[in-house]
Amino acid sequence: MTSLPKSQENARKLGLVIDLDTCVGCHACAVNCKEWNTGGHYAPLPDYDPYGKEPDGVWFNRIHSYEAGSASESKTVNFPRSCLHCEQPQCVTVCPTGASYKRAEDGIVLVNTDICIGCKLCSWACPYGAREFDEDKGVMKKCTLCIDRIYNETLPEAEREPACVATCPSRARHFGDLGDPNSDVSKLVAERGGVDLMPELGYKPTNKYLPPRKSTIPSKPLENSTSDGGNALLRLLDRVLSR
Ligand code: SF4
Ligand code: SF4
Ligand code: SF4
Numbered sequence: 001m002t003s004l005p006k007s008q009e010n011a012r013k014l015g016l017v018i019d020l021d022t023c024v025g026c027h028a029c030a031v032n033c034k035e036w037n038t039g040g041h042y043a044p045l046p047d048y049d050p051y052g053k054e055p056d057g058v059w060f061n062r063i064h065s066y067e068a069g070s071a072s073e074s075k076t077v078n079f080p081r082s083c084l085h086c087e088q089p090q091c092v093t094v095c096p097t098g099a100s101y102k103r104a105e106d107g108i109v110l111v112n113t114d115i116c117i118g119c120k121l122c123s124w125a126c127p128y129g130a131r132e133f134d135e136d137k138g139v140m141k142k143c144t145l146c147i148d149r150i151y152n153e154t155l156p157e158a159e160r161e162p163a164c165v166a167t168c169p170s171r172a173r174h175f176g177d178l179g180d181p182n183s184d185v186s187k188l189v190a191e192r193g194g195v196d197l198m199p200e201l202g203y204k205p206t207n208k209y210l211p212p213r214k215s216t217i218p219s220k221p222l223e224n225s226t227s228d229g230g231n232a233l234l235r236l237l238d239r240v241l242s243r
Contacts, residue, residue, distance in 0.1 A: 013107040013179035014145055015085050015206035016165070017188055021213050023172040025065045025078030029164035033061040033082075033143075036163035040148050042113065042141040046134055058132040060143040061164055077212075080173070082164070083130040083143035084197065084205030085109050091122035091131065099140070107179070107206055108147060113139040127201055150175075178206050 037060060038045050047057035061082040067074045085102075089109050092100045099116035102109045111122075116139040123131035123140065132141050146162035149155060159166060165173045176185035185208075188194065194208035 011179045012105060012177055013085075013087070013206045014150070014176070015107070015178045015185075015208070016082070016145075016162070017174040017176075017178075017185045017194060017208045017210060018080055019172040019174075019192075019210040020077065020079065021172075021210060022170045023063075023078040023080060024170050025063055025076070026169060027063050028167045028169060029080060029173060030059055030061040030063055032163045032167035034059055036146065036149065037144075040146075041144050042111075042134075045132075045141070046136045048135065058134055058141055060132060060141070080164075081129065082207075083109060083126075083145075084128055084203070084207040085143075085145060087204035087206060088202060090125040090203065094121045094125040096121065108145050109142070110144055110147070111140050111142060113137070113141065116140050127198060127203065128205075145175075178208065 034045055037043065045058040045060075047055065049055055050057065061080060064079045064081060066077045066079065068077045069075050085107055086109065087107070089100075089102055092102050092109060095101075096119065097115045097117055099112045099114075100109070100122050101112065118133070118138040118140065120131075120133060120140065123133065130142060133139075134141050146164075149162060149166075150160050152160060161175045162173075165175045174185050174188060176183045178185055178189070180186060181190075188210070189208045192210040192213075194210050196205050197207075197209060199205075
């Protein structure tokens with residue numbers, strides 16, 4: 001695997017912590033993300049056939065819901081998916097024009113759409129399905145971690161957080177510096193046993209997921225599982241993302 005130079009293994013790692021225990025799958029984060037970014041950094045975010053039988057479009061944040069467990073005892077699992085701003089993002093190293101890049105100062109992975117040639121190599125290199133192709137413009141787009149909110153001094157300080165975090169009604173989304181062990185998000189990850197998605201691939205995602213608390217895990221193990229529900233859930237998500 002090609003690695004980024006040491007100089008880009010920055011100390012500041014801005015990212016999200018998403019609580020799979022409290023996410024209710026309401027899609028508010030996805031909608032507010034779309035709304036903000038339709039007027040933002042990569043604007044507009046197109047929709048294709050929005051009122052047709054198979055509506056599609058560019059969404060930086062997508063929510064997937066699954067039934068986990070057995071037929072007699074199941075649990076709905078809601079899984080929000082967006083760019084994880086990986087520390088070793090192969091979406092960046094495969095890009096032939098340098099359009100995909102990772103910022104040294106805060107670790108945010110972005111696309112310079114002025115020099116993107118729309119080859120889609122980056123989307124093939126992303127195992128998390130986090131790249132979004134704009135068919136109208138012929139360029140790749142993706143989550144920016146709302147760089148036009150988090151550094152926006154025209155917004156009140158309390159609103160300088162990603163749109164998805166600001167809107168989540170169950171406070172399942174948290175934003176902060178995961179490179180600082182004393183930040184609130186790092187403490188939350190430590191307390192709740194937050195995990196990387198598909199760590200075996202070596203992309204070192206910055207974003208972390210918090211597994212469901214024990215009390216909410218189905219008493220029966222998930223199908224094809226002999227272990228506890230939290231780990232089984234993460235394996236389930238791994239399988240879903242591998243499809
Ligand atoms: S999640 Fe995908 S698009 Fe985002 S940094 Fe990682 S490899 Fe790149
Ligand atoms: S689609 Fe654009 S950003 Fe992605 S690899 Fe090709 S040139 Fe780079
Ligand atoms: S807004 Fe919060 S609760 Fe709703 S889908 Fe997004 S993360 Fe889950």
